[in-house]
Amino acid sequence: MTVVVTGATGAVGRHVVQQLIDAGRVVRAVTRNAMGAASAAPAEIVGADLDEPDSLTRAFTGAESLFLLSRPATAVAVARLAQRCGVSRIVTLTSILADREPAGEHHHLRVEHAVESTGLEWTHVRPGMFASNLLGWGEAIRRTGVVREPYADAAQTPIHEADVAAVAAAALLHDGHAGKIYPLSGPQTLIKPEQLAAIGAALGRQLDFEEIEPDAWRQAQADSVPGFVQDFLLEIWARSTEAPEPVLSTVQGVTGRPARTLTEWATDHREHFGGEFR
Ligand SMILES: NC(=O)c1ccc[n+]([C@@H]2O[C@H](COP(=O)([O-])OP(=O)(O)OC[C@H]3O[C@@H](n4cnc5c(N)ncnc54)[C@H](OP(=O)(O)O)[C@@H]3O)[C@@H](O)[C@H]2O)c1
The missing domain is CATH 3.90.25.10 (UDP-galactose 4-epimerase, domain 1)
Structure with missing residues (x-):
């Protein structure tokens, strides 16, 4: 099973890449700077930009699942491209504040809605302070x-980025997380x-x-x-x-391990x- 990880060089994304590889998955790690990206793990580095959806075609083609960083302006185009390319499951990285953002600044909520509108399996990972x-x-x-x-x-x-990644990886790897919203804390x-x-x-x-x-x-x-x-x-x-x-028990509940x-x-x-x- 091939999984696309956007934000693969980021605080959470780098752990998602490693955890998926540890689980035996083929990983395509997306970065805007493929030349400069050093991959500690044996992932395929793919140069692409979420602000230019067409650049993601190669990354998405033939992949089953997608870990999606929030870029609201292009989220609808990116989600539809993923659908056209045959991706069946999208796990978003949004925020615990997603549904408390002021109207007009729905940075994360717009991404969640774009993904839901595709009809694909979705899970929203909503961490608090990293x-x-x-x-x-x-x-x-x-x-x-x-x-x-x-x-x-x-x-x-504060939550360890590896715990955010562990929840995302669980949703990417295993059934039973479709339609779930996971607010996370340390x-x-x-x-x-x-x-x-x-x-x-x-x-x-x-x-x-x-x-x-x-x-x-x-x-x-x-x-x-x-x-x-x-x-x-x-x-x-x-x-x-x-x-x-408040302290939330989601990390333990989803991963079986305490945060x-x-x-x-x-x-x-x-x-x-x-x-x-x-
Ligand atoms: N920090 C927090 O406390 C916190 C809490 C809750 C939610 N969040 C959310 O978590 C997400 C990541 O947060 P962060 O600020 O900590 O990020 P980060 O770890 O600094 O990572 C940013 C990542 O975004 C990628 N990226 C940025 N623009 C991109 C684009 N146009 N196309 C493709 N990739 C792009 C970068 O990849 P390249 O540079 O390699 O292209 C990098 O891997 C954000 O959506 C944020 O709102 C953060």
Whole structure:
């Protein structure tokens, strides 16, 4: 069985590729930069762009299943192309916020609806905050051991990308997931100093969190984080100080294994954070 993985170089997609190969499937890994993509796993690298649906014809032809990254502007064309090429099952990567996005900004919901409209088997994987967002703390942790951000009490449930991938892989590989929507979280609700402590536990280092004002954070991020992303993050953090994100049991329910903790995630990414390791 051949599976197409879009976003194959991304935080989740790279794990989907590996897990499918481990399960003995033939994998076509889609990237816009086929020349530069180094495949750790024996996947077939296919150069294609979701913003140019026709470029995906070669990847889709003869494949049974598709792991689809969200690109709303072309989602209808991509889903129909997959159908015409004989793909029978599509698993989307969307977001836990998919049905809470403001009207007119249905980034993920538009992709889900495009896939549903084909009549093919579909499953929507809707993760919350990726633990990989915390890679953004890497430089501060390496250089000073002090992270400065607003909303220290933002209570979120970071999820290991490999767990998001494991749920997607289960839906790609096995029957019984058609028509299901899987909201996902990590196994613990942690405020920011607790998230930092979980990383420190993996590194064997004392790390300190210092709360700063949103405007000071905006200034510090001006060159690296686009304004609309800043707005989005500040809104999510503010909201989760009032309404802590709940822990969901979906990863365990779908994969049969508990979701990985943030300390396990940090152990898997320790090179990024530098310092002493246990
Ligand atoms: N970060 C979070 O906390 C979070 C939470 C919930 C949901 N999500 C969703 O998860 C998805 C991935 O998130 P991320 O930001 O963390 O991504 P990421 O891991 O940085 O990966 C982005 C991937 O998208 C691929 N890509 C981008 N534009 C493409 C295009 N036009 N055609 C083909 N491939 C394209 C890139 O491949 P190449 O560069 O190799 O082409 C890369 O593999 C997004 O839809 C996001 O909304 C993220």
